[in-house]
Every structure is written in structure tokens, then in C-alpha cells.
Amino acid sequence: MKKLLLTTIVAATLFSQAAFATQTIKANVNGMVCAFCAQGIEKKMRALTQTKDVYVNLKQRIVAVELKDGQTLSNDKVKAIIKDAGYDVTSIEVSEHPVAHIKAELESKAEAKK
Amino acid sequence: MFYQHLKVALPLLAMLLSQPATAGPMGFDESFMAMGDFNNNWRESFINYAITPRDALGVSATYMRADDKSKSRTLEEVTYTRLLKRWNAPHAQANLWFQGGIGALQGEDKLVGENRDFDKVMITPGVQFDYETTRIYFQAAHRLYRATDINHDYTSLRAGFSFYESDYDKTQPWLILEARNMNGLSEKIEITPMLRLINKNFFVEAGVNNSREPRFNFMYIF
Numbered sequence: 001m002k003k004l005l006l007t008t009i010v011a012a013t014l015f016s017q018a019a020f021a022t023q024t025i026k027a028n029v030n031g032m033v034c035a036f037c038a039q040g041i042e043k044k045m046r047a048l049t050q051t052k053d054v055y056v057n058l059k060q061r062i063v064a065v066e067l068k069d070g071q072t073l074s075n076d077k078v079k080a081i082i083k084d085a086g087y088d089v090t091s092i093e094v095s096e097h098p099v100a101h102i103k104a105e106l107e108s109k110a111e112a113k114k
Numbered sequence: 115m116f117y118q119h120l121k122v123a124l125p126l127l128a129m130l131l132s133q134p135a136t137a138g139p140m141g142f143d144e145s146f147m148a149m150g151d152f153n154n155n156w157r158e159s160f161i162n163y164a165i166t167p168r169d170a171l172g173v174s175a176t177y178m179r180a181d182d183k184s185k186s187r188t189l190e191e192v193t194y195t196r197l198l199k200r201w202n203a204p205h206a207q208a209n210l211w212f213q214g215g216i217g218a219l220q221g222e223d224k225l226v227g228e229n230r231d232f233d234k235v236m237i238t239p240g241v242q243f244d245y246e247t248t249r250i251y252f253q254a255a256h257r258l259y260r261a262t263d264i265n266h267d268y269t270s271l272r273a274g275f276s277f278y279e280s281d282y283d284k285t286q287p288w289l290i291l292e293a294r295n296m297n298g299l300s301e302k303i304e305i306t307p308m309l310r311l312i313n314k315n316f317f318v319e320a321g322v323n324n325s326r327e328p329r330f331n332f333m334y335i336f
């Protein structure tokens with residue numbers, strides 16, 4: 001009984017962690033050369049109820065949208081928002097890292113290149 | 115023959131009209147853009163609203179004065195801005211814009227022995243092309259300012275570079291050089307070197323022209 005209870009607790013914990021693992025949609029974007037011009041991407045992404053955080057990197061041409069726990073957002077929706085803002089998405093992927101990690105990773109790559 | 119031309123023209127037109135927009139003289143979809151361009155002889159303020167990703171409607175007020183102060187004009191107009199074409203590359207963007215307006219022009223000409231005041235309808239259709247990377251900028255614009263017996267057509271060229279690349283949330287400084295002319299108001303070409311500061315929230319430029327007059331521009335999207 002104790003084993004069953006323990007197994008249930010562990011399974012529930014693992015399941016909840018899997019269900020609420022960080023999900024960040026990361027897009028490579030063409031045409032993003034000006035922060036003043038690209039602000040529309042950030043504002044439209046932040047207006048979504050699913051969005052926890054947004055990161056824009058002009059030099060690396062990246063837009064990353066971290067979702068709130070348990071939320072989903074389709075790649076097509078992200079592509080449509082970026083396209084409506086006036087830019088082209090060249091590739092898109094889902095990452096299990098939060099925006100803070102992606103930001104730190106890109107910034108350390110940029111530092112290493114200097 | 116006509117229908118053959120139409121078969122070619124319509125898809126091209128559809129392609130031109132299919133590109134969404136931001137950057138340049140309008141903000142992103144469902145945003146307002148406020149802009150001002152000020153010096154002693156040209157003071158323009160406008161605000162527009164992006165009704166679609168590539169179209170904006172707005173209102174504008176402009177004060178124009180001749181170099182010798184013999185002529186002055188005020189123009190209040192409703193305006194329409196449209197992105198005609200955009201090109202996105204990995205590290206560059208280029209745009210072709212239409213900007214036009216129609217409005218009320220009030221003017222005063224100080225002639226020898228008399229002053230002449232008038233009220234007319236003015237139309238102001240024009241195009242603007244710009245190309246930029248994170249380090250260089252180029253813009254060419256030509257806009258007609260026409261009313262009966264009035265031609266104040268406006269032409270400008272701008273080119274510049276940024277001192278360094280900046281992160282998205284940092285302010286980036288640029289050096290921009292502009293050459294412009296207003297027909298019928300100035301015989302000379304106005305040259306203005308300007309410092310531009312731009313970040314994700316605002317865009318400002320300030321400089322002194324070749325007549326030693328100050329110049330200030332701003333854009334703000336909200």
C-alpha cells in the first residue's frame with residue numbers, strides 16, 4: 001500500500017513536471033534590423049494570454065516566446081504574428097529552455113566571437 | 115492587347131498588395147504613430163493609425179515658410195500611408211511606401227506693395243524608398259504639394275550609419291545626413307547632419323542645417 005502510494009506520488013510529480021515543462025517557441029526572422037521597427041513583434045507576442053516572456057535579438061535574428069505553464073501556442077500563430085508585423089520567418093522550433101537561458105546562451109556566443 | 119497587359123499587371127499588383135507592413139511612416143497593425151519634423155521654415159506634425167498591417171490613416175498639420183520669409187503656408191490634411199512593397203533579407207530590409215493627403219492650404223504671399231492671402235485645396239501624393247541594415251541607412255522620398263498655381267514639391271535624400279550595433283533594448287546612435295529641397299519656398303538645397311537616437315520605444319533626430327538653423331524630428335509608436 002505504501003509502495004503504491006509512493007509510486008502514485010512520484011508518478012503524479014513526474015507527470016506534472018512533464019505537463020508543465022518550459023516551452024519556448026524560437027523563430028529565425030529576416031528583416032529585423034531596427035529595434036524601433038521590430039517593437040511590434042514584441043508587443044503583439046506579449047499581448048497573447050499564453051505568453052510568459054519574449055526575447056528579441058536583432059543580431060542573431062531570433063524571436064523567442066516563452067509560454068506560461070500549461071499553455072500552448074501553435075508555430076503557425078507565431079509565424080502569422082511575425083509576418084503581420086512585417087517580417088519573414090525562415091525557421092521555427094520549440095525549445096524546452098526558458099527565454100532567460102536562450103538569452104544567456106546567445107549572449108555568451110556573441111561574447112565568444114569578439 | 116489590353117487584356118494581355120492586365121493578365122501581367124494584376125498578379126504583380128496582388129503581389130505588391132500582399133506584403134504586410136511596419137517600419138517607416140506608420141506603426142504596426144492597430145497602433146498609432148506620432149511624428150514631428152521641425153525647423154524654422156518647415157514644421158510638420160502628424161499622427162496616424164494602422165488600420166491593417168500595411169495601411170494607415172491619419173491627420174497632419176504643416177507650416178511652411180520661404181527662406182526669405184516672403185511666403186508662408188499652413189496645411190491641414192487627412193493622410194493615407196501604404197506599404198507598396200517590402201523586401202526582407204537576413205540582415206537587411208527595404209521598403210517602398212506611398213504617402214498621400216488632401217487638405218486645406220492657407221497661404222500668404224508678401225508681394226511688393228501688397229500682401230496676398232489665399233485658401234485652396236492641396237493634394238500631396240508621394241513615394242518613399244528606404245533600405246537599412248543594423249549599420250547603414252538610406253532613404254529617398256519625393257512628395258508633390260500641389261494646389262492651383264502652387265507647387266511646393268518636396269524631395270529628400272538621407273544616408274547614414276550607426277556607430278555600433280546595439281541590443282534590441284538598448285539605444286543606438288546614428289549619424290544621418292539629409293539633403294532636401296522644397297520647390298517654390300527655397301532656392302537652395304538644405305543639408306542637415308543629424309544625430310539619431312533610436313531604441314524600441316522612440317526615434318529622435320537633432321541637428322543643425324547649412325543655414326545654421328536647428329532641426330528636430332521624432333517618431334513614437336503607441
